[in-house]
Amino acid sequence: xxxxxxxxxxxxxxxxxxxxxxxxxxxxxxxxxxxxKTLSRILNGKAGISPEMAVRLSIAFNTSSESWLNQQSxxxxxxxxxxxxxxxxxxxxxx
Amino acid sequence: xxxxxxxxxxxxxxxxxxxxxxxxxxxxxxxxxxxxKTLSRILNGKAGISPEMAVRLSIAFNTSSESWLNQQSxxxxxxxxxxxxxxxxxxxxxx
DNA sequence: ATAACCTGTAACGTACCAGGTTTCAATTTT
DNA sequence: AAAATTGAAACCTGGTACGTTACAGGTTAT
Numbered sequence: 033x034x035x036x037x038x039x040x041x042x043x044x045x046x047x048x049x050x051x052x053x054x055x056x057x058x059x060x061x062x063x064x065x066x067x068x069k070t071l072s073r074i075l076n077g078k079a080g081i082s083p084e085m086a087v088r089l090s091i092a093f094n095t096s097s098e099s100w101l102n103q104q105s106x107x108x109x110x111x112x113x114x115x116x117x118x119x120x121x122x123x124x125x126x127x
Numbered sequence: 128x129x130x131x132x133x134x135x136x137x138x139x140x141x142x143x144x145x146x147x148x149x150x151x152x153x154x155x156x157x158x159x160x161x162x163x164k165t166l167s168r169i170l171n172g173k174a175g176i177s178p179e180m181a182v183r184l185s186i187a188f189n190t191s192s193e194s195w196l197n198q199q200s201x202x203x204x205x206x207x208x209x210x211x212x213x214x215x216x217x218x219x220x221x222x
Numbered sequence: 223a224t225a226a227c228c229t230g231t232a233a234c235g236t237a238c239c240a241g242g243t244t245t246c247a248a249t250t251t252t
Numbered sequence: 253a254a255a256a257t258t259g260a261a262a263c264c265t266g267g268t269a270c271g272t273t274a275c276a277g278g279t280t281a282t
Contacts, residue, residue, distance in 0.1 A: 053220060056257065065215040070241055072259065082240060083200075083207035084214070091216040097204055105178075105200045109192055112178035119179070120160040121186040125148060151228060165270055167230060177269060 040077035041103040064088045135172040136198040159183045
C-alpha cells in the first residue's frame with residue numbers, strides 16, 4: 033500500500049540520524065565520504081537518496097540500505113502518482 | 128530483506144505482461160503512451176523503470192505502481208551493494 | 223517471392239539530476 | 253572578535269530517461 037504523503041527521506045535522515053547524534057552536517061558528510069553540499073542538498077529535500085548513498089547511510093548509521101531507498105521510492109512514487117490522470121495510457125489487461 | 132540477484136524488472140515485464148497477452152512491443156508501447164524505443168530499452172535491460180513509467184504500467188496492466196518501482200529499487204540496490212566495500216564511509220552510530 | 227510488419231539498435235538531440243569544487247553571506251558557537 | 257557551521261549560488265562532469273529518425277534482419281501475410 034502506498035503511504036500517505038511521505039516525507040522527504042532527507043527530513044527523516046536529519047531528525048532520526050544527524051540530530052540525535054549531535055553531529056554537524058559537515059562531520060556527517062565527512063563520515064559518509066561525500067561533499068558537504070551533497071549531504072546538505074539531501075537534508076533540505078533538494079536531492080534524493082541515490083542507491084549508492086543508501087549504502088553509505090547503511091554503513092554510517094548501521095541500518096539497512098533497503099529502508100533508505102524504499103523511502104526514496106515511496107516519495108518519488110507519490111510525486112509521480114499526482115500526475116496519474118495526465119498520462120495517456122490505455123488499459124491492456126483486465127486481470 | 129534484500130532479494131538474491133533480482134532480475135531486470137524489464138524481464139519480468141516481458142514475461143508476465145507482454146508475452147501472456149500476446150501483444151507486440153509496438154502495440155504495448157502505444158498503449159503505454161511511450162515510444163517503442165523506450166519500452167524496448169526497458170524490456171532488454173538497457174533502461175530502468177522510472178516512477179512515471181511505474182504509474183503507466185500500473186494503469187495498463189491493472190497492477191500496483193509500487194510493485195514496479197520496488198522491483199527497480201531492489202535491482203538498483205543490488206548493483207550498488209556490489210561496491211559496498213569500495214566506499215570510504217566511517218561508522219557514525221553504533222545503534 | 224514480394225510486401226508488410228515486428229524488432230533491436232544506432233545516432234542524434236533535449237532534459238533532468240547526482241555529485242564535485244569553489245565561493246559567498248548569514249548565523250551560531252567559542 | 254574570531255572561528256565554525258550552514259544554505260545556497262555558479263560552474264563543471266557524468267549518467268540516464270525520453271523523443272524522433274533511420275537502418276538491418278527477421279517474421280508473417282499476400
